[in-house]
Amino acid sequence: MHAPEGGDAEVNLTPLLDVVLQLIMFFLITVNFERQDRFTGLTLPPVQIAVPIDPKSRNRPENDPDNWVFLNLTKDGTLVIPNVDTLNYEQITQDTTLQSKLEQFLNRTRQKMERYAKYNDKPLDRVQPVIVLRADKDVRYEYVHNILELCTNAGFRSWQLRVLHKPKG
């Protein structure tokens, strides 16, 4: 092999470009901008026995994501809920207004679900809201029970507690 004249090294850029574009495609496809319903400012508790969310059993109303109502509870007991109309979070502290604000939010969410079901020609008996509670691992149990009790009083009795799976051993 002869060295090129003048000492110029020419790099073949085609495979490099291919790899770069492959990487860009990967990140474009997997990008997940902040999901409105999952507030990231809390740490879920680790648990061993917890059921994974099975996407195949979506026939059951409690496993239908359209029926999920996300409530996020931070370490200091503040309830963070996604606003029904805008894309912002609302924060409700544990005070006397909690019950009324939570009931208002739950009723508006139920109405939105029913409107969505009518629009998609879905039977109304499939609209069975399920409270999905994502609570920080260090929040006091009293606050968690308070939220579940308020939801029960508002007519929402099915719930899911979201946790992180911790393998045994």
Added chain:
Amino acid sequence: MSKKRSLSGESLGVNLSLIITPMLDMAFQLMAFFIMTFQPLSEEKNITGRLLPPVKEEQKKKEKEKKQLLQGKNKLDPDNLPDLKKKEDEKKKEEEDKEPDAKEDPIPKDIIRVIVESKTPNETDPRKISGDPGRILLKVPESIQPEVIADLGESFETALSRMSKTLKARPDRDNAKLQIEVHPDLRYQFFIQLQDACREAKYKEMGFPKPYRPKKPG
């Protein structure tokens, strides 16, 4: 585009007339952006459950049933109205006159109670952190006093495994109702671990009453 060839005849690549340096720069910029903002979602799992209807609804139902019964009886025999009212008043008086020990226990006797206390910040020991679990007690239907499963010095995991073994060994596991009573200051992660241990013992019915604050002695 033209191909360059060396003197030996090997291809040295393509001589592009396009300047691709800025394009490569942008490609690397985009890649850096997506690498920095990539956030893999942690896999979340769930524990499902269903709560009983609120106490007020049950009371309203009972009151409605009572009214319907009274109305039904009144329709059949309107002359007996004052007699029915008298009987109700007599029953109320009997209940009030009962001694406290003889009154019905609000907690049914066939329930197994798991009681978890919590360390509060008022205690003098600096090692005790608010929200950490304290003693774990188990009250079974056949015993009068709750049994201490774990004391303050033991680790929570050891206590839970001991409690789980005790619960698994019970013969009435398939039919018994389990009630988890937890101090309100207990941190949520300990409650979840406790519930995890109870589920491992495969009790079908579990209840979570409202957390109570035990009264301070004296």
